[in-house]
Amino acid sequence: MSDAGPDMNDQAPAVEIRGASKIFNPGRHNEVKALEDIDLHIDQGDFVTLIGPSGCGKSTLLRLIAALVDPSDGTVLVNGKTADAARLDRDYSMVFQRAGLFDWRNVSRNIELPLELMGWKAADRRRRSAEMLELVKLTEFARHHPAELSGGMQQRIAIARAMSFHPQLLLMDEPFGALDEMTREHMQNELLRICSETRITVVFVTHSIGEAVFLSTEVAVMSPRPGRIAAVIDNDLGPRTDATRDDPAFFSNVTAVRDALRGGH
């Protein structure tokens, strides 16, 4: 399964989850049923958001796809391989709520981190890092240190770092959750631009309905305790512009997601 060729990878769905569940500390007094009976299918090139109230297991689900957490039951396939094989093949990259840049490295060296781990030559790393800085439009900050940058800029660097080795799949865990509203909308626009330039598949965890509807092609609505997928809502709004945020179709999809979230209770 793990040695599926590149041709097969292109055809395999980006993520295929069947009957997955997760129980933390099974059999102990602090046992928590985080996820139950999850089925999820994500095609290559999709932008899927996972939305739900806090504690519904959406972050756990993302970590299941990332193979940072093992499922208690069921299967998780990424690009047709087991999630762990996909992790070892560096098929995906992750962005967290906190940018998590290493503050002893300058911006450029932060972006090079995954390339270093993969054993790239210094010259290649530098070239790719420059390309990535161009992509997130922060070229003039290459030699600055993270502490000298604002939260929004740090998160853009984190995205550049995640994209540096051209992963096929981007896993984002509330990446804009700590940003203010203005920066947040700006970052959403930037993310969509980057995605349209790279045609990457994205799984995006959020608890903001507006963010989910604005960004994604599909919204997976989750219900809590134990986490299940209550509904998957198709969200085809065409190319996004700032005008999309005032579009009636945008608002009707926001209503649809809100209703699905209420139904989950």
Next chain:
Amino acid sequence: MIDTADGAPAADDDPIVFEQLLRLQAAREQRRDRMRRTGRQIVVLAIFICLLGLAYSLYKVVGTAIDDSQSDWPVIGSILPESDDLKMPPVLDIVSGIFEEPRGTNEPFWSIVGKEAAFTLREAAVGFAIGVIVGLSIAIVLTTSGRLERALVPHVIASQTIPLIAIAPIIVIWGRKSFDFLPFEWQDWMSVSIIATYLTFFPVTINGLRGLQSPRPENLELMDSYAARWVQTLWRLRLPASLPYLFAAFKIAATASVVGAIVGEISAGVKGGLGRRVLLEAQRYTTGPERLYVAVLGAAALGIFVFAVISTIEYGLVGRKGRETVT
């Protein structure tokens, strides 16, 4: 403002970038301020040393005056420590004692003490280096497992409750008798280094452990998500993250290594260092009390020196980078 379907705005129009350029200007000015502050600190230190000398002299004057009139001030006269020239040599005597050539030598005293300080510095530096390697190795091993940490940390702490003076002669005896297998000849000063190591490794282990565990969970997850090997995570995340913690420990350990070396020399009877000098000048105190003071000042200067060396290295490695948070 932004259209993701066609074309992107130039960086200059980007509100976040523009705001940031203003902030960077402010950060640059802050850095210049910091340089000025360093200069001021040196001046403050010089003034502090002068004031200390002044306070010492002032106490001598007051103390002597009370001593002379004990009948007038019976209570205070007997409470205050005596301050005659034997017990407290005048500041000027101490200063001239630095430059005088002791009888039987044709070398100024500062030069003699300086050479002995260099001897002690070698012991302390070797002890410090071994202590850092041992301490950090223990910390790295303890990081691999929480169970190991819980099992071994109490023993590390217990090791420090053994008095240094008790183990120093043992280590010297071991050194003379049982290190024959080494490719070089074991010398007594090496035993003193081992004694210094004993004081040095402890803060490095304790702080190193905290530092190695300091990365946030999501940073460790990040390394896992990149399928980083354990050594890669150690080298690229855990060790750099622990540097601020380690340097705090290095400062304690460096001064402790000097103390350990001096105490080690005294209790092991090793010739050639500051410990021996302090012992010697204490024995012949009555013929030149200022020389003991100079020897003690030499020990203090050595401690300040090693502290300054560590601070300078710290500034080069972690101080400049990423420390100025822009708010």
